[in-house]
Amino acid sequence: MNGFGREVWAVARLDFADVLRSRWMLFCALVYGLLGAGFVLVGMRESMVVGFSGLGRMLLSFVHTLVLVLPLLALTATGQVINRARDDGTLELIFSHPVRRSAYFVAVTGTRYLTLVGPLVVLMVGMGVLGRLVFGQEVHWPFLLQSLFICAALVAAFVGLGITVSTLVRSQPRAVIWILLIWASGAALVDFGLIGLMLTWRLNPETVFLLAALNPVQAARMALLAGASSELSVLGPVGFYLAHKIGPAGLYAVGTAWPILLGLGTWSIAVRSFRRSDIV
DSSP states (O other): OOHHHHHHHHHHHHHHHHHHHTTHHHHHHHHHHHHHHHHHHHHTSSOOBTTBOTHHHHHHHHHHHHHHHHHHHHHHHHTTHHHHHHHTTHHHHHTTSSOOHHHHHHHHHHHHHHHHHHHHHHHHHHHHHHHHHTSOOOOOHHHHHHHHHHHHHHHHHHHHHHHHHHHHOOOHHHHHHHHHHHHIIIIIIHHHHHHHHHHHHOOOHHHHHHHHHHSHHHHHHHHHHHHHOTTOGGGTHHHHHHHHHTHHHHHHHHHHHHHHHHHHHHHHHHHHHHHHSOOO
16 A cells, blocks of 8 residues: 555544544434335335336335435535534644645545445345345346446535535535535425426426436436336326437436536545645
């Protein structure tokens, strides 16, 4: 392991210890577990959603709930990391040792990302195994793995956004406001905004799709629906248009590549700002 790798590993161990001490990882696992248990209890009925029943229906509903929950978890896990460390003197203490700023940034980002994704991977694979062994359900492993990758890409987008907020906004209360605004814009308000634009200006389908795809939450939703039903019949005429003009593979590419690019782009902006700014 080279010098940069040793610095990243040392800072990652410190940050992971802080995550464990604050019980943040336990909180994430508890949220995932409660959601998973709830969908297991109610999702093994024979009603069908988008052609899925039993375990498939449960996984589809569970992942669609995660699409709304994961951005908030990622933002709250990262939106106050840098500014809190600056306020309580942690940054000054760490950089009194031979640690590069880029190494600290990589370590903190990687630790928070793995804290969010690790328990989710364990839970979803466990749900698949449980459904197969206990309930005797057929597990659609390609859809499960595809959903995991989409969720991981969505977490990457909002971890990048959260780290950027934490770096650029020095006030922790103000950072909380930005976190809530970003989450509301991505998860709650965009549907109403798009409907309003469509009703007001009668936008063509290409423009509506572009505006929807720019939001990583909506891009992830479309990718999940494409994985569940290649015809996208659940979306009606919109699904017909997307299935024939873009196709399931294109929707999956948009739903994974764009959130990753967004996360990396905002993370790069945060790293550049962090290198140039004062520690205190």
